[in-house]
Amino acid sequence: MSLFSSRYFMSQALKEAERAYAEDEVPVGAIVVKNKRIIARAHNQVERLKDPTAHAEILAVTQAASYLGNKWLKGCCLYVTIEPCLMCAYAMILARIEGLFFAASDEKTGAFGSKLDITKIKFNHSLKVKKGIMAAEASSLMKRFFEKKRKQKKGLLWV
């Protein structure tokens, strides 16, 4: 896998998702890339922080803005393992993110074509979207997570 390819960057987002999995969080990971450099890495921390807004994408946007010292992430792309929800989708528009790459779709809450399609609404900023890179890996991690959760609930696993 060549460095600086979309696949390489998505594999880095997947590493973050695996960290979330290890911490018993819904396994979603995100990174922000500017000029082929990763400037933010984050994973879902809703349970740890007990914060419903602590999605991987929100944390990555906040980190990237802090790194750049600018509320607008011009020229930045965000890679995330699962299709973003509406909160994260609009956060990316607010942040002027240029491009979004997501791996697996989220039929229940995805805001880029699944539950609804935010790109169909005209705002003062629009972003390019590409989906599907490493989708199988991202959704298999999700499946493993929810199977683990079901087993925990049934008392078959003590973790």
Next chain:
Amino acid sequence: MSLFSSRYFMSQALKEAERAYAEDEVPVGAIVVKNKRIIARAHNQVERLKDPTAHAEILAVTQAASYLGNKWLKGCCLYVTIEPCLMCAYAMILARIEGLFFAASDEKTGAFGSKLDITKIKFNHSLKVKKGIMAAEASSLMKRFFEKKRKQKKGLLWV
């Protein structure tokens, strides 16, 4: 004005908006109320934190969840001076906020009837919405803010 009335709570959100104004931030304030007690107070801090996600509502939701030690803000109402954007609207759904009160509408980006109406989309949680309380006060503060900004741009004010 009686304590514990919606008007009283909105006046407290307005106080937060005035703090934002004093800090040269777009003047939006929000509070979260549970059992008639204010458990979070926040105002827009996008410029200070250089964080596009630091809207008053997001900060108030995070604060309230931290106070309750729970990612779900059951039985909580959020009061905000301006109609929330899509990011904040969906954050409230994620947080299971019970009721939303907002003062003035935001024609450009409001997600509760202005730019679009998120309550028309079926999610696994819905919230009751009431708008209009102290709308004149909230929108007059916004007007004053943008007039000040225009004057600053023209070099008529040195602040």
